[in-house]
Amino acid sequence: MAILEVKNLNLGFxxxxxxRQALFDVSFSLEKGKMLSVVGESGCGKTMSAMSILRLIPKTARITSGEIIFNxxxxxxxxxxxxxxxRGSKIALIPQDPMTSLNPLYTVGDQLLEIIKIHQNLKGEEAEKKAIEAFDAVQIPSAKSRLSNYPHEFSGGxxxxxxxxxxxxxxxQILIADEPTTALDVTIQAQIMNILNDIKTNNDTSVLLITHDLALVSEYTDDIAxxxxxxxxxxxxxxxxxxxxTHPYSQALLKSIPSNRGEKLETIQGQPPALSQKIDGCKFNPRCEYCTDICKKEIPQPKQVTSNHQSCCFLIK
Ligand SMILES: Nc1ncnc2c1ncn2[C@@H]1O[C@H](COP(=O)(O)OP(=O)(O)OP(=O)(O)O)[C@@H](O)[C@H]1O
Ligand SMILES: [Mg+2]
Structure with missing residues (x-):
């Protein structure tokens, strides 16, 4: 069952x-208790899609049409x-720039206890017990003493x-994590992915994960967009x-993932277009090795590959 459905979302600046339009008919659905990963190169619209769900878009941005169905x-x-x-009670956000969501003037514990007070209505020892449990769940060692640290006393991870x-x-019910591991080294990235996976499995939370790293999500995610x-x-x-x-862009992304078989890595030629750049037809056509005439004229609509697999490419018959 879908807990969240984004339908034909259009947004521009x-x-x-x-x-200038930045999102074009974006549609995806997040199933209850599952992880959906939205993957793509920088500037493709991942953060704007996520922020539209919470209606936290920049002042100059406007959603021109679409629906975001939650429950x-x-x-x-x-x-x-x-x-x-x-926001917070039903759909929580781990923002792309996490440093902005910790207040340097308060201890990490005080900030966590404030959230527990608001969202779980607990105070005193009971609230502190919850805070320690939460630190344990995300594997912060010596949880009790760490609660009295200020953010600058914590490492990035x-x-x-x-x-x-x-x-x-x-x-x-939904956790949106926007590039939660980008600033971290590879071993810590894997630990954070394990934590997100545990949250999903143990609490039946649905996770919308945003990343440019297809390799990172392959082990954990249920669905990919x-x-x-x-x-x-x-x-x-x-x-x-x-x-x-099936989409040549997905295939190119997959070819650029390092494997341990020592194959030569391929990079995707060219750059994604800027908002100001006008491209007729499929926007991937200037970088696509299978590009034909129709790709330069018409926009490919989603086609069903199997019942739960869609792809927007004229190659698919
Ligand atoms: N405040 C803004 N004003 C104008 N354009 C913006 C603004 N924020 C984002 N954009 C543009 O909207 C498009 C989508 O941006 P978005 O931040 O969603 O990309 P992203 O996929 O999250 O990229 P990244 O991987 O770098 O975080 C980009 O072309 C970006 O330049
Ligand atoms: Mg982003």
Missing amino acids: QFENDF GENLLSKTEREMQHI MKQRAIIAMALCCNA VMYAGRIVEQAPNKEFFTNP
Whole structure:
């Protein structure tokens, strides 16, 4: 069952002289208790898609159409007050720049206890017990003494865990994690992925994971959506995606993943287009080795490859 469905979301930015569209008919669904990874190169619209769900988009951005259905209700027609209740209580966010979500003036423990007070209505010893449990869950050692540290006394990986602990204490139904491991080294990346996986499995929380790193998610994610230049170009369950990727962009991303078989790595030629760049037809066509005439004229619509696998490419018959 889908807990969250984004349907035909269109968003753009107002520039001084023009309005430039950044998201084009973005649609995906997150199943209850599953992890969906949205993958794609920098600037393809991952963060804007995530922030639209929470309605935390920049002032110059505007959602022009679409629906975001959470538990059967459209979040785009909620009032700001209703959204404030949903943020944190129902849908928690681990933002792309985690350092901005810790206040340097308060201890990490005080910040965590505040969240526990608001979202779990606990105080005193009971709240502290919960805080220690949350630190234990994200594997912060010596949890009790660590609670009295200030953010600057934590390493990067430790700060990221503290933020995940805060998100955990919200008891939210959905956790949105925007590049939660990018600033961390490879061993810590794997630990954070394990923690997210445990949260999903133990608490039945649904996780929307945003990343540019397909290799990182392959072991953990249930479903994958690939974004390119503001569109979802392919989506499929994990196994189906890795065994039968059909979009040339997905195939190119997969070829650029390091394997341990010593194969030569391929990089994707060229750059994704800027918002100001006009490309007719499929936006991947200038970089696509299979490009034909129709690709330069028409925008490929989603085609069903199997019942739960869609891909937007004219190659698919
Ligand atoms: N405040 C803004 N004003 C104008 N354009 C913006 C703004 N924020 C983002 N954009 C543009 O919107 C598009 C999508 O940006 P978004 O941040 O969603 O990308 P992303 O996939 O999250 O990239 P990254 O992997 O670098 O985080 C990009 O072209 C970006 O330049
Ligand atoms: Mg981003």
